[in-house]
Amino acid sequence: MISRRLFSVLILTFALFSVSNKAIAQHEEGHEPAQHEAAAAGHEGQHEEKKGFNASEVIFGHISDSHYWHLFDVNGEPVSMSLPVMIWHPEKGLSTFSASKFEHGHASHEGYSLQHGMKEKIVSEDGASIIDFSITKNVLSMIISVVLLLWIMLSVAGKYKKNGVMKAPTGMQNALEPVLTFIRDEVGKPNLGHKYMRYMPLLLTIFFFIWINNLLGLLPGGANFTGNIAVTACLAVVAFLVMVFSGNKHFWGHLFNPPGVPLGVKFLLVPIEIISLFIKPIALMIRLFANILAGHIVILSVISMIFIFGALSEVAGWGFVPVSLAFSIFMFFLELLVAAIQAFIFTNLTAVFIGQAIEEGHQHDHAHEDYHAHNPETGQKYNVSKEEIIA
Numbered sequence: 001m002i003s004r005r006l007f008s009v010l011i012l013t014f015a016l017f018s019v020s021n022k023a024i025a026q027h028e029e030g031h032e033p034a035q036h037e038a039a040a041a042g043h044e045g046q047h048e049e050k051k052g053f054n055a056s057e058v059i060f061g062h063i064s065d066s067h068y069w070h071l072f073d074v075n076g077e078p079v080s081m082s083l084p085v086m087i088w089h090p091e092k093g094l095s096t097f098s099a100s101k102f103e104h105g106h107a108s109h110e111g112y113s114l115q116h117g118m119k120e121k122i123v124s125e126d127g128a129s130i131i132d133f134s135i136t137k138n139v140l141s142m143i144i145s146v147v148l149l150l151w152i153m154l155s156v157a158g159k160y161k162k163n164g165v166m167k168a169p170t171g172m173q174n175a176l177e178p179v180l181t182f183i184r185d186e187v188g189k190p191n192l193g194h195k196y197m198r199y200m201p202l203l204l205t206i207f208f209f210i211w212i213n214n215l216l217g218l219l220p221g222g223a224n225f226t227g228n229i230a231v232t233a234c235l236a237v238v239a240f241l242v243m244v245f246s247g248n249k250h251f252w253g254h255l256f257n258p259p260g261v262p263l264g265v266k267f268l269l270v271p272i273e274i275i276s277l278f279i280k281p282i283a284l285m286i287r288l289f290a291n292i293l294a295g296h297i298v299i300l301s302v303i304s305m306i307f308i309f310g311a312l313s314e315v316a317g318w319g320f321v322p323v324s325l326a327f328s329i330f331m332f333f334l335e336l337l338v339a340a341i342q343a344f345i346f347t348n349l350t351a352v353f354i355g356q357a358i359e360e361g362h363q364h365d366h367a368h369e370d371y372h373a374h375n376p377e378t379g380q381k382y383n384v385s386k387e388e389i390i391a
Helices: 002-030 032-038 041-050 055-063 137-163 171-216 229-246 249-256 263-312 314-358 362-369 386-390
Strands: 068-074 077-082 084-089 093-098 112-115 121-124 372-374 381-383
Touching (some): 137 171, 171 229, 171 314, 229 263, 229 314, 249 263, 249 314, 263 314
Antiparallel strands (some): 068 077, 112 121, 372 381
């Protein structure tokens, strides 16, 4: 039953992309006469090369952020949700209006215009430096995920509060309890020791926040939220700050003054340790961003192959449909697994880094205690040499 539903979702995704791609081709064909009139006769071959399906436009249009939430096209016209625009100008102050005023970049409004490229952005026509507080597609996706996270967790917490922990879980509580237990037993306890409960709210929030956003990004028309490096950078900064402010004397002592190391070596080792401290959040940031972004690009690229071959020959396009669809289904199921794995890896590495910061110097203390002996009759403590202990 689940596989049938996932297959239906993938078919719907394929249908949406096919409609969108045909609309793009129709839109470009509609502008061909004007282009031919404006260009010389010797450039006709170049116009033929530009005509047709633009794979990069479709792929980057999906993975990039936008002030519109594009859903599908009807008769060549985009059907999208225009999002709120909030801009701070140093002279004009705060301006708020709908992104529909830009008409998808074909018009300006109140001295602002929308520029398309690798990154969509709003610029002021007077050249002033502005601050964009707009609700973009990624921001709206984040708000939706936060609402879902709060609804799921508060409903589960309400059941625990009402029924207690001794009653068998039901519904959403039954689905989440194995995940909660897994994060506690396999991530929190092994890496954080007896202090694990202090950091469990953080670890659970990070895991479910990333997991929910990864799954939302796989839905038709979904936003590439966790595939945005700014998002993963913010998550990495949170993990880094918790690690730094949780560090104890043992952690900072080994970082700036490694024990048992010659003085000459410390001048080389300490800078390396400091650099490694900042490499940890960078690794968290790039790992999540690269894996999610790559998954989206691969799926879209495989689907785009249908239209690329179709531009060469209609028979080739239809002939490649089964291959592309089969590989897309495989990649979709793989991405469902990757969505959970990447959330787990980010959470586990966060726990590892925090655990290293709060770790006590047990080995040093035990080694020091091994050089002392205790007389059970007199209660007197006295020193014992290493040779006596070995004997």
